[in-house]
Amino acid sequence: MKSEAKTVIIGGGIIGLSIAYNLAKLGAEDVVVLEKSYLGNGSTFRCGTGIRQQFGDEANIRMMKRSVELWKGMKEELGYDVEFKQSGYLFLLYDEEELESFKANVRLQNRFGIPSRIISPDEAKMIVPPLNTEGVIAAAWNHTDGKANPFRAVFAYANAAKKLGVEIYEYTEARDIKVEDGKIRAVLTNRGEIKTGRVINAANAWAPLINKMAGIPVEIPIHPYKHQGIKTEPIKPGQIEPMVISFKHGGVYLTQEANQGGVIGGYELKYGPTYDITPTYEFLRGVSYRFTQLIPALKYVNVIRIWGGFYAETPDHNAAIGRINEVDEFYIAAGFSGHGFMLAPAVGEAVAELIMDGKTDKPLDFYDPYRFERGELRQQAIQMG
């Protein structure tokens, strides 16, 4: 392991790796990623694979529009197929109030060039043939949303970053950060010390612990909540192509994996704050019930796996991204709740631009880490699960 590096990124999830890759792409030398376990083991390998631009605020729509452009070109850019598929997102709407709020979202999305629209229950059933449309009055549909394989995406970013000179150390835990006179001097790990002048906190659910190590005085409320996922045995491909969501059924979301055919998803049940991610029977029962309400035929399909993972939640469900003023060259990109996988390409690009160019055209102000302390919460991000 190196004993000195210009930049140390703490966290080997999709966010830390995307930042590492983008920094190296912009010419940063001497970048190191520390991961306390194996790459992806935090939230990233436990996610629901969904990628959408259907948000209800300008910043997330713009970030996701850029992310989708990057997801689209990722196979060519990173040289590895991440199984990105634009199979759409379908929000089922059951009453006028829901419909009105989704109409407003669609108008905003259309202003930024996202081709979302409100469709009829019959059209929804054409898109998802086994869908139960009882009670559905309309749906919000965007065919350019989609999904990708988190396992492949992690390895794509890691390998591309390594090719550009980034060093990635797995099973290497940051245990302390030496700061003197407001300047970072070193990161102490279980494998020794790395002298450095710059740290990027990409530890998501563990981000508050990293802030504490560096003595960051600003309060950035990120709390780990256990959310769970489920996967069924494969069914005939093409049955449930888009991500299908119903807030009226406890925030249930489900989709068929792009290449393997299993149905994956979850719902709003959460526990915490906690660092325990043991799966629960309550989830298995609750998610199975909701899946079969939306797609009745799923009652004949076997579940093969359930798992737990973290939503690293902030009070407005938007991440904290930016520079910390009190400690020179300390940055944070953490607290991504249920949408960090999809945002990773644009976040990596934005943070790298901020560091290398001192500015970015992406709306990072929205994710200002100081907004909590100022009591300026953003509009709640639309969140699945």
Ligand SMILES: Cc1cc2nc3c(=O)[nH]c(=O)nc-3n(C[C@H](O)[C@H](O)[C@H](O)COP(=O)(O)OP(=O)(O)OC[C@H]3O[C@@H](n4cnc5c(N)ncnc54)[C@H](O)[C@@H]3O)c2cc1C
């Ligand atoms: C059930 C579920 C479904 C989800 N579905 C979706 C979805 O459909 N779409 C979507 O976009 N998002 C989804 N998410 C959210 C998504 O998984 C996260 O937002 C995203 O993975 C965050 O990436 P990250 O790199 O910030 O965090 P992580 O992947 O958690 O990476 C942080 C890493 O930091 C490491 N670390 C922590 N402390 C230290 C230390 N001291 N030293 C070294 N390393 C350290 C951890 O081990 C971890 O690997 C879902 C999450 C869950 C749990």
